[in-house]
Amino acid sequence: MTAVNAPAGVADVPSGLPARVPTPEPGDPRLARLALNQRTTANWSLREAIDGCVAAGIPSLGVWREPLAEVGVEVGARWIREAGLRVSSVCRGGFFTSADPDERRRAYEENLRALDETAALDAAALVLVPGGLPEGDRDIRGARSRAAEAVAELAPHAAARGVRLAIEPMHPIYAADRGVVSTLEQALDIAEPHDPDVVGVVVDTFHVWWEPGVLDQIARAGDRIYSYQVCDWITPLPPDALLSRGMVGDGHIDFATLTAAVAATGYDGDVEVEIFNADVWAAPGDETVATMARRYIELVEPHLSPRITP
Amino acid sequence: MTAVNAPAGVADVPSGLPARVPTPEPGDPRLARLALNQRTTANWSLREAIDGCVAAGIPSLGVWREPLAEVGVEVGARWIREAGLRVSSVCRGGFFTSADPDERRRAYEENLRALDETAALDAAALVLVPGGLPEGDRDIRGARSRAAEAVAELAPHAAARGVRLAIEPMHPIYAADRGVVSTLEQALDIAEPHDPDVVGVVVDTFHVWWEPGVLDQIARAGDRIYSYQVCDWITPLPPDALLSRGMVGDGHIDFATLTAAVAATGYDGDVEVEIFNADVWAAPGDETVATMARRYIELVEPHLSPRITP
Numbered sequence: 106m107t108a109v110n111a112p113a114g115v116a117d118v119p120s121g122l123p124a125r126v127p128t129p130e131p132g133d134p135r136l137a138r139l140a141l142n143q144r145t146t147a148n149w150s151l152r153e154a155i156d157g158c159v160a161a162g163i164p165s166l167g168v169w170r171e172p173l174a175e176v177g178v179e180v181g182a183r184w185i186r187e188a189g190l191r192v193s194s195v196c197r198g199g200f201f202t203s204a205d206p207d208e209r210r211r212a213y214e215e216n217l218r219a220l221d222e223t224a225a226l227d228a229a230a231l232v233l234v235p236g237g238l239p240e241g242d243r244d245i246r247g248a249r250s251r252a253a254e255a256v257a258e259l260a261p262h263a264a265a266r267g268v269r270l271a272i273e274p275m276h277p278i279y280a281a282d283r284g285v286v287s288t289l290e291q292a293l294d295i296a297e298p299h300d301p302d303v304v305g306v307v308v309d310t311f312h313v314w315w316e317p318g319v320l321d322q323i324a325r326a327g328d329r330i331y332s333y334q335v336c337d338w339i340t341p342l343p344p345d346a347l348l349s350r351g352m353v354g355d356g357h358i359d360f361a362t363l364t365a366a367v368a369a370t371g372y373d374g375d376v377e378v379e380i381f382n383a384d385v386w387a388a389p390g391d392e393t394v395a396t397m398a399r400r401y402i403e404l405v406e407p408h409l410s411p412r413i414t415p
Numbered sequence: 416m417t418a419v420n421a422p423a424g425v426a427d428v429p430s431g432l433p434a435r436v437p438t439p440e441p442g443d444p445r446l447a448r449l450a451l452n453q454r455t456t457a458n459w460s461l462r463e464a465i466d467g468c469v470a471a472g473i474p475s476l477g478v479w480r481e482p483l484a485e486v487g488v489e490v491g492a493r494w495i496r497e498a499g500l501r502v503s504s505v506c507r508g509g510f511f512t513s514a515d516p517d518e519r520r521r522a523y524e525e526n527l528r529a530l531d532e533t534a535a536l537d538a539a540a541l542v543l544v545p546g547g548l549p550e551g552d553r554d555i556r557g558a559r560s561r562a563a564e565a566v567a568e569l570a571p572h573a574a575a576r577g578v579r580l581a582i583e584p585m586h587p588i589y590a591a592d593r594g595v596v597s598t599l600e601q602a603l604d605i606a607e608p609h610d611p612d613v614v615g616v617v618v619d620t621f622h623v624w625w626e627p628g629v630l631d632q633i634a635r636a637g638d639r640i641y642s643y644q645v646c647d648w649i650t651p652l653p654p655d656a657l658l659s660r661g662m663v664g665d666g667h668i669d670f671a672t673l674t675a676a677v678a679a680t681g682y683d684g685d686v687e688v689e690i691f692n693a694d695v696w697a698a699p700g701d702e703t704v705a706t707m708a709r710r711y712i713e714l715v716e717p718h719l720s721p722r723i724t725p
Binding site: 238243244245249276277278280281282287288290291314315316317338340341342344345346356357358359 | 597656
């Protein structure tokens with residue numbers, strides 16, 4: 106909250122405003138749980154993302170399957186291991202709301218491949234994005250049922266590989282075309298029939314900050330929080346709804362309260378910064394990572410440990 | 416669903432696609448509950464909107480306070496009465512989430528004026544748009560509490576004037592900057608402590624179509640549904656989030672199911688078409704109204720009467 110120690114001339118991405126706190130150095134213990142989601146630096150290859158994390162002292166990476174496929178799972182997994190990084194999540198499985206049996210079969214098989222990759226990377230979880238309404242289909246209740254069925258179908262295969270499935274509830278702005286599971290409550294309803302070590306949820310501040318009762322739902326989630334992701338809700342909303350996420354601290358989200366609620370469940374995993382935003386992507390990756398680290402230190406990390414009353 | 420009887424050369428607004436059904440004539444009994452919200456034909460003055468409704472056989476108008484103020488409440492009310500129209504709603508009261516006592520006082524007084532206008536127009540309800548987060552304020556729970564308090568403060572004044580207050584839950588896309596009440600469930604939680612003849616809700620398909628459990632919430636609302644509004648959720652979302660609404664039938668919303676659920680509560684009020692969309696606004700008002708009437712006849716009106724099992 107103070108700019109006193111911020112080095113002159115350092116600007117935040119993408120606001121261009123002066124940095125409010127110094128950039129933490131590699132090895133700073135406050136960075137111990139920070140993860141870069143690859144989409145935050147979308148122009149970086151997997152190799153560049155690994156090197157960028159190492160250079161900035163970010164110990165964990167959220168890996169996307171597409172850039173991983175460019176080098177192959179085996180090579181990617183080795184690079185990550187040799188760099189000493191953790192994999193906070195693999196993005197993405199899911200997209201299993203089709204009403205067409207052939208398409209559902211293809212989605213199922215694709216998800217099995219995603220499970221194998223997640224296991225090979227020893228990642229904390231496979232993120233499941235449920236998918237939207239099929240073309241021309243207006244039955245959102247049906248699509249939600251199929252999402253729940255697909256999770257149930259996948260769960261034993263995940264368990265067999267020691268992989269955790271993290272259902273990602275998505276902001277209702279994406280209910281039609283991306284994710285029919287719209288609230289943390291709904292994601293937990295889908296997860297709860299399953300083993301708490303196999304099926305859980307992603308808590309992404311962008312998706313759930315507005316949800317009535319979200320703090321109760323976070324408490325309810327307990328050990329089922331497999332991934333905590335942070336990015337901000339900014340206004341006016343950028344023109345492309347898919348790129349509408351803001352840098353932590355640029356918008357309306359109360360990170361202190363949400364982070365404290367997640368921490369109170371005992372969550373001790375990584376905190377991943379995932380930002381889809383054209384202005385962020387236009388900046389050099391290392392500046393994005395530096396801003397992300399500063400904002401995390403300022404707004405998120407102080408709330409990660411439950412306060413102990415003496 | 417058939418284009419068999421559609422006159423050649425008639426196109427829908429804004430899609431430009433051929434009309435799928437004939438435009439209903441004035442006097443068609445299927446138009447008996449259709450209302451034009453003034454913002455759907457935003458370029459029309461109040462006088463033009465009244466004349467447009469009469470010409471198209473639309474019996475009811477959702478009035479906005481700004482165009483009403485241009486001619487004055489007394490003149491506007493007389494025009495509407497002389498034209499034989501009903502007023503399905505007055506837009507808008509609310510915007511009472513400020514944390515500043517002076518601003519809250521001003522909002523309260525503005526809402527009292529809105530109540531007077533609603534009474535003068537003999538409108539079915541005053542629509543309350545709660546308002547967003549105050550500038551720089553990230554406490555959405557606090558803003559929601561203030562919205563509930565403001566409704567409680569306003570209720571006796573509404574009752575004294577015989578005006579009904581319709582809380583409008585808004586799609587979470589607007590939670591930060593327009594409406595912190597994000598679900599029908601939340602709106603009903605605010606309404607329920609009050610007299611069911613004084614405080615109720617708007618059910619707007621655009622805002623609630625994605626809500627988990629929305630059909631149960633509509634049933635719960637019962638007599639508290641004061642306004643049923645229809646417009647569609649389209650993808651890709653237009654660049655301006657405030658103008659992202661689609662013509663009924665152009666998007667992903669299941670009007671049959673939602674309309675039948677509203678009808679099953681015994682709702683017998685008007686059905687208002689409210690569309691904020693730059694492409695709709697670029698079209699001549701009479702073409703917009705004609706498209707709206709066709710889509711209503713095709714997709715909404717057949718589901719308005721609860722089916723009687725013989």
